[in-house]
Amino acid sequence: MPVxxxxxxxxxxxxxxxxxxxxKAHSGRDPGAAQRLREFHPRFLNTAxxxxxxxxxxxxxxxxAIARERGFLSWSRLKSHIEMPEPSDQINLPRHERIKDSVFRRAVDLLDAGDVAGLCDHLKLHPGLARQRVVFEGVNYFRNPTLFEFIAGNPIRHETMPPNIVDVxxxxxxxxxxQVALDETLMLxxxxxxxxxxxxxxxLIDFLCRQGADPSSALQAAVLHEELEAATALIACGGRITLPVAAGLGLxxxxxxxxxxxxxxxxxxxxTMAADLGHFEIVKLLLDMGEDPDRYNPVGGHSHTTPLHQAAWRGHDNIVRLLVEHGARIDxxxxxxxxxxxxxxxxxxxKEIEAYLLAQEAKKN
Structure with a gap:
């Protein structure tokens, strides 16, 4: 879920x-409250x-939960950000402009410039820099990256990436x-x-997989984000097709x-993935096999929405009607x-899907 x-x-x-x-919402057994706690309170991860x-x-x-929903690790960190903000707390700035450590910031600048020789010298001058991490708050990903993860250009910092990024x-x-940084970079x-x-x-995918990154670790996310060329490359590198991957690709x-x-x-x-990416036959199979169409999507899969939200936004008219027919709530x-x-x-x-859903809502009322 985005923060x-x-x-x-x-x-x-x-x-x-x-x-x-x-x-109050928790006391009232509000499903939305349960979903937010499951996502943002570590005690309730994967809890029904x-x-x-x-x-x-x-x-x-x-x-x-509120602090983490806003992208902060704790309530005290959120409170500090509001009461005593620092220049690096300007959330709307690109990530590299929020780095307080001048040595780390210099390394990112050399990386973005594609200056392999300068970066090599800088890393030799500062042993351990490659394993160092920086902390960003107020965001939902790229919160604690190493220098290596900056090669992905995700989140976006500049209009282009250096063409020699593999050498970098x-x-x-x-x-x-x-290994954890290698796999995280592959996902990014x-x-x-x-x-x-x-x-x-x-x-970059081919390079990272040759260096030992696990292609399966990024495959599901690639399909979820509809990066289909990346998904094909990951499968070619040995990425394992799981049920969600098969559903998202229509296999x-x-x-x-x-x-x-x-x-x-x-x-x-x-x-979630079949409804979002428009694979009617797989959605129907899942519903016929008893899958509940009325739940929020799981953590890591557009968890702020339901399958009906995603299908409606994407314009999958047949899937929208199928979900409603199987009991998905329209409100x-x-x-x-x-x-x-x-x-x-x-x-x-x-517009046609909107009109259909509004008509169903009026009929229900």
Whole structure:
């Protein structure tokens, strides 16, 4: 789920009220509250709604969830950001402009310039820099990257990437990169618009996989973000096709082969991806096999919405009607902008779908 960005002049009192509202919603067994706690409170990760509702919840728990929903690790960090902001706390700045460490910032500048020789000298002058991390708050990803992860250009920092980015990556790799950074970089490359636009996505994927990055670790995210060229490259590098991947790519034979042994979590995500990417036959199979169309999507899969929101926004008319026929609620609001599926259809310019959903809502009322 994307984080809720703080406004230019955030009010701590307003955020305190939000925490109290979350407590009330939890007491009222609101599915949206359960989804937010599952995503943003570490105690409730992968916890079912019923177990979240029976758990005791204190104000401090709600405040932690609100802080993480805004992209901060703790309530105290959020409070500090509001009461004593630093220049590096300007969330709207590109990531490299928020780096306080001048040595790390210099390394990123050399990376972005494609200056292999300068970067090599800089890394020799500062041993351990390749394994160092910087912290960004107020964001939903790229929160604690190493230098290596900056090669992905995701999030976007500049209009272009250096054409010799593979050589730049090799320079940092020679200085020492941990496996977790290698895999995270692969995921960022595989889901990034800028490397694709610069025709560097596939060369970087091939390079990273040759260096030991796990292609399976990025495949699901690539499909979810509809980076299909990246997904093809990852599969060619040995990426394993799972049920959600098969559902997202419309691979019906693989889907049928994998379904019997798939976990409930995989089936849930498979419905999300098939509905989002427009694979009617797979959506129908999942619904016929008992998958619930009325839940929020799982964490890591557009979790602020339902399958109906995504299908309506994308313009998949046949899937929208299928989901409604199988009991998907048309009045569920997303957790970021509080829009109904009809509102998402309107935002996507899908006038016929909007009219259909509004007619169904009127009929129900």
């Amino acid at each position: 809720k960005r703080l406004p230019p002049n955030p009010s701590l009192d307003h955020l305190k009220h939000q925490a109290k509202d979350l407590l 709604d019923a177990d979240i509702f029976t758990a005791a919840l204190k104000l401090s728990d709600a405040q932690l 990556a090799q320079t940092i790799l020679d200085a020492g990169v941990e 490359v595989a889901t990034g618009a800028r490397p694709r636009e610069c025709r560097l996505q596939v060369p 019906i034979d693989d889907f049928n082969r994998l379904f019997p042994s798939a976990s409930s979590e995989q089936r849930h995500l498979a419905l 569920t609001k997303d957790l970021l902008w509080t829009g109904t599926p009809a509102g998402w259809a309107r935002h996507g310019g899908r």
